[in-house]
Amino acid sequence: QNNLSAVSCFLRGVKVEPDVRRVVHSIKVGVALVLVSLLCLVDPLYKQAGDNAMWAIMTVIVIFEFYAGATLSKGLNRGMGTILGGGLGCIAAVLAQEIGGVGNAIAIGTAVFIFGAAATYARSVPRIKKKYDYGAMIFILTFNLVVVSGLRAGVVMRIARERLSMIVMGFAICISTSLLILPNWASDELHISMASKFEHLACSIEGLLDKYFESVTDKENKADGSFKICKSVLHSKAKDESLANFAKWEPWHGKFGLSYPWDKYLQIGELLRELAATIVSLEVCIQSSRQPTADLRQLIKEPCESVASSLTWTLRELGESLMKMTRCQSETLLLPNLKSTRLELRHCMSPSRFEHACDPGEDLAVATFV
Amino acid sequence: QNNLSAVSCFLRGVKVEPDVRRVVHSIKVGVALVLVSLLCLVDPLYKQAGDNAMWAIMTVIVIFEFYAGATLSKGLNRGMGTILGGGLGCIAAVLAQEIGGVGNAIAIGTAVFIFGAAATYARSVPRIKKKYDYGAMIFILTFNLVVVSGLRAGVVMRIARERLSMIVMGFAICISTSLLILPNWASDELHISMASKFEHLACSIEGLLDKYFESVTDKENKADGSFKICKSVLHSKAKDESLANFAKWEPWHGKFGLSYPWDKYLQIGELLRELAATIVSLEVCIQSSRQPTADLRQLIKEPCESVASSLTWTLRELGESLMKMTRCQSETLLLPNLKSTRLELRHCMSPSRFEHACDPGEDLAVATFV
Numbered sequence: 001q002n003n004l005s006a007v008s009c010f011l012r013g014v015k016v017e018p019d020v021r022r023v024v025h026s027i028k029v030g031v032a033l034v035l036v037s038l039l040c041l042v043d044p045l046y047k048q049a050g051d052n053a054m055w056a057i058m059t060v061i062v063i064f065e066f067y068a069g070a071t072l073s074k075g076l077n078r079g080m081g082t083i084l085g086g087g088l089g090c091i092a093a094v095l096a097q098e099i100g101g102v103g104n105a106i107a108i109g110t111a112v113f114i115f116g117a118a119a120t121y122a123r124s125v126p127r128i129k130k131k132y133d134y135g136a137m138i139f140i141l142t143f144n145l146v147v148v149s150g151l152r153a154g155v156v157m158r159i160a161r162e163r164l165s166m167i168v169m170g171f172a173i174c175i176s177t178s179l180l181i182l183p184n185w186a187s188d189e190l191h192i193s194m195a196s197k198f199e200h201l202a203c204s205i206e207g208l209l210d211k212y213f214e215s216v217t218d219k220e221n222k223a224d225g226s227f228k229i230c231k232s233v234l235h236s237k238a239k240d241e242s243l244a245n246f247a248k249w250e251p252w253h254g255k256f257g258l259s260y261p262w263d264k265y266l267q268i269g270e271l272l273r274e275l276a277a278t279i280v281s282l283e284v285c286i287q288s289s290r291q292p293t294a295d296l297r298q299l300i301k302e303p304c305e306s307v308a309s310s311l312t313w314t315l316r317e318l319g320e321s322l323m324k325m326t327r328c329q330s331e332t333l334l335l336p337n338l339k340s341t342r343l344e345l346r347h348c349m350s351p352s353r354f355e356h357a358c359d360p361g362e363d364l365a366v367a368t369f370v
Numbered sequence: 371q372n373n374l375s376a377v378s379c380f381l382r383g384v385k386v387e388p389d390v391r392r393v394v395h396s397i398k399v400g401v402a403l404v405l406v407s408l409l410c411l412v413d414p415l416y417k418q419a420g421d422n423a424m425w426a427i428m429t430v431i432v433i434f435e436f437y438a439g440a441t442l443s444k445g446l447n448r449g450m451g452t453i454l455g456g457g458l459g460c461i462a463a464v465l466a467q468e469i470g471g472v473g474n475a476i477a478i479g480t481a482v483f484i485f486g487a488a489a490t491y492a493r494s495v496p497r498i499k500k501k502y503d504y505g506a507m508i509f510i511l512t513f514n515l516v517v518v519s520g521l522r523a524g525v526v527m528r529i530a531r532e533r534l535s536m537i538v539m540g541f542a543i544c545i546s547t548s549l550l551i552l553p554n555w556a557s558d559e560l561h562i563s564m565a566s567k568f569e570h571l572a573c574s575i576e577g578l579l580d581k582y583f584e585s586v587t588d589k590e591n592k593a594d595g596s597f598k599i600c601k602s603v604l605h606s607k608a609k610d611e612s613l614a615n616f617a618k619w620e621p622w623h624g625k626f627g628l629s630y631p632w633d634k635y636l637q638i639g640e641l642l643r644e645l646a647a648t649i650v651s652l653e654v655c656i657q658s659s660r661q662p663t664a665d666l667r668q669l670i671k672e673p674c675e676s677v678a679s680s681l682t683w684t685l686r687e688l689g690e691s692l693m694k695m696t697r698c699q700s701e702t703l704l705l706p707n708l709k710s711t712r713l714e715l716r717h718c719m720s721p722s723r724f725e726h727a728c729d730p731g732e733d734l735a736v737a738t739f740v
Contacts, residue, residue: 022491022494022495023491029487029490030482030486030487030490031483033514034482037514037518040518042475054519057511057518058511061511105411108407112403113400113404114400116403117396118396120400121392121393121396137431140403141431144407144431145424148410149410234643235605237605238605273604278650281644
């Protein structure tokens with residue numbers, strides 16, 4: 001039975017090789033680059049675009065990200081930053097020209113300093129940094145370029161308009177390539193990774209038990225993978241948050257509506273990380289050199305295994321229901337099971353040693369979902 | 371005594387307000403921007419630089435990061451990417467011109483596709499992404515701009531040289547502002563944050579005990595902060611890694627030599643996170659509704675407190691010795707203390723309930739340092 005569960009863990013744990021997706025992504029970027037290069041390569045287009053075609057190329061390279069949501073968010077940020085920076089830059093340049101002479105240069109220098117410092121400070125505020133970091137950077141960039149070049153050319157408005165239209169063109173190419181050809185949705189990724197976390201934790205619990213009830217000698221090699229998986233769940237906070245951030249930018253698609261509750265995913269992730277913390281601390285416990293004798297362990301083997309199997313069953317059930325987006329039969333099926341497990345555990349609690357004492361904690365963390 | 375320790379936790383936990391550093395950073399960026407704008411604003415300089423001054427401005431805005439190491443790494447990446455991309459772009463443009471006619475455009479399109487896709491794939495490989503992500507992006511950017519504009523101008527080499535010199539100038543301005551005026555060293559940040567993690571964990575252990583041995587009613591409000599601190603330690607992996615990555619780029623300064631063992635910090639961080647996981651899981655345990663009666667808790671109060679105080683003492687000792695970079699009196703002082711603690715704990719183990727059963731785990735995690 002243990003072997004069977006190990007195999008099932010292995011099969012379920014196998015990811016769709018992310019390499020294929022990376023290759024597809026690379027090809028998409030290549031296609032977008034060729035498309036945008038046509039602006040320079042085809043004569044009639046080049047006559048229209050001129051040297052400003054550079055801005056379209058730059059936009060494509062800088063904006064195109066792996067996830068569709070990331071591309072969208074960067075593109076919109078860039079658009080907003082360019083418009084704001086360009087507008088303010090125009091005003092500042094015109095005002096500075098009214099002053100004239102040396103005062104002109106001083107006024108421009110002052111404006112550059114004030115706006116640059118203010119926008120940089122805004123970038124470092126965590127809330128703004130999370131969503132609009134790139135937009136603020138582009139704001140500074142555009143503002144500076146416009147205000148400084150405006151001093152020379154005096155045709156700021158035309159330049160700004162032309163560049164903006166080029167950026168819009170680059171953005172359009174990016175978005176169409178990113179969203180129409182095999183899109184990589186951050187929302188799909190978040191959904192699947194969240195569901196598979198349940199599975200991963202179930203596997204690590206099984207791995208933990210296997211490791212504990214086997215002989216001490218080959219403990220090191222076996223089930224070391226499950227520990228790693230569990231740790232990756234523990235450290236998934238940053239990734240989850242960025243995925244949820246991108247997912248919020250993504251338009252309606254597949255089974256996800258426009259106002260899909262992505263924040264709920266983050267909450268579930270937080271609870272799963274608490275469970276993962278418990279499992280990691282148990283792992284650390286059984287790595288200790290002072291362990292009860294094998295006899296004693298055999299004594300508590302059966303109740304521990306039954307607790308673990310009901311826990312993993314619950315976890316898998318929850319993960320599957322999340323994956324299929326169906327309401328799981330929580331109150332009717334899972335709760336009684338967990339309750340009986342708890343009673344059983346209390347029964348065998350008194351003689352057991354401390355290594356498995358924390359299981360009620362897992363129990364509890366799971367019970368909070370239901 | 372408890373009140374005293376709470377006050378000391380509070381005092382030690384107070385950070386130097388990061389706001390001041392952010393303001394200083396913003397002002398530094400402003401100064402760098404004004405300096406680089408002088409290229410356009412001062413006539414003799416502008417005659418030399420021409421419109422390429424734009425590249426210097428762009429470099430400053432894009433490269434200037436909060437930490438000195440990040441600025442250095444981005445700047446060097448940008449330099450390498452520009453040189454590589456420009457060089458390859460020149461070669462490709464010259465080769466394509468040899469073909470001539472429509473073949474020229476097709477050859478350039480193919481080159482754009484192949485190099486763009488290949489570099490994008492390289493960017494998505496985790497090892498390269500970690501260190502050279504920005505360099506690869508600049509490589510694609512420069513390659514494309516050079517190869518596409520080379521088609522028109524035929525003076526690729528000159529453009530590439532001029533832009534490169536502008537980028538070098540922007541880089542020089544960045545580095546001098548970033549490193550000479552009140553530098554924000556990522557290495558200092560990593561060093562201090564690692565040392566204060568010991569302190570944070572010690573505080574959370576104290577908070578945990580306070581919470582457990584108080585009445586159940588006001589448990590929620592009290593010491594909730596210590597839980598948050600502990601969780602922030604648990605989720606510090608990504609931040610530590612990026613800091614260590616920047617710290618490796620930073621030149622010799624202060625007490626850190628050139629080949630300072632930053633990877634050791636990451637290992638210590640990993641162990642501290644394991645300890646934090648244990649504390650978090652204990653927190654989850656005592657949030658449960660099923661707790662032993664107050665009498666029973668009073669029974670185990672004294673041994674638990676003595677264990678906790680020896681643990682926190684050890685943690686603070688270790689943190690301080692890390693902070694001061696002195697070798698702590700490990701074998702002579704800490705180990706006997708921990709060992710006696712362990713014995714004591716074993717004494718009172720049998721009647722105790724499971725909530726504090728995991729303390730040997732902490733003990734162990736600490737013992738691995740010594």
